[in-house]
Amino acid sequence: MxxxxxxxxxxxxxxxxxxxxxxxxxxxxxxxxxxxxxxxxxxxxxxxxxxxxxxxxxxxxxxxxxxxxxxxxxxxxxxxxxxxxxxxxxxxxxxxxxxxxxxxxxxSEWENRKVVDADNKVIGKMVDFVLLPCCDIGFIIGGSLLDRFAKAIGLKEDWDLFLPPQYIETVAGNQIKISINQEKLEGIYKKHFLNAREAQKYFKSQKEKDPKRGLRAIARRFG
CATH class of the missing domain: 2.30.30.240 (PRC-barrel domain)
Structure with missing residues (x-):
């Protein structure tokens, strides 16, 4: 509880x-x-x-x-x-x-560490975490500083990956390794590409611990 x-x-x-x-x-x-x-x-x-x-x-x-x-x-x-x-x-x-x-x-020790998927592909950096209403946490994977700047000035769509912690396999040095590849992370609920409004609704719904709810893979950053 x-x-x-x-x-x-x-x-x-x-x-x-x-x-x-x-x-x-x-x-x-x-x-x-x-x-x-x-x-x-x-x-x-x-x-x-x-x-x-x-x-x-x-x-x-x-x-x-x-x-x-x-x-x-x-x-x-x-x-x-x-x-x-x-x-x-x-x-x-x-x-x-x-x-x-x-x-x-x-x-703070995880922030900006590179995130590597199961295919040993660097898919981004750890840029943020989300504290859900049930007090579980999830993580946000973002792109390079250049990507983030491009998003900030509107040259690139502001979509980052939401990483449920159950997919984190190892943490060593400056690297976080996850147990699935980027395509699977993106495609677990591919039809649920969340816009800002839907993302707010989804995260607000997390009042009970339910691993299945943590499988949605794409979230928009908001703050």
């Missing part, structure tokens, strides 16, 4: 806009990263401070003490904010022992 349900799906850009408060309504920061387990179950958010705080941490003039907000310590998930069920001083920091499982993944 999910820890909580969302009213709508969220991608990384959506999450980064959310301000995080503790149980005393004290502002902690904003979502900066997603931690998920090998089972692709979301584990926690990494919370970043202000730009100046992050700059100080990056230059070493301040310790890197970004708080970790586990999903089981989220009390409210609103359109513009996330509220923790505990005060900030009860949250561990990213570098604290036991804060993050040793075998967990950070999405």
């Amino acid at each position: 999910p820890l909580f349900e969302l009213e709508y799906h969220l991608d990384f850009d959506d999450l980064k806009k959310k301000v995080v408060f503790d149980s005393n309504n004290k502002k902690i920061g904003v979502v900066n990263d997603l931690v998920f387990l090998k089972s692709f179950t979301p584990h926690s958010f990494i919370i970043a401070g202000s730009y100046m705080e992050e700059l100080a941490e990056a230059t070493g003039s301040k310790p890197d003490i970004d708080p970790v907000l586990p999903f089981d310590k989220i009390a409210e998930f609103k359109k513009d904010k996330i509220k923790a069920s505990v005060p900030q001083d009860e949250l561990k920091n990213k570098l604290d022992k036991g804060a993050i499982p040793e075998d967990a993944y950070f999405f």
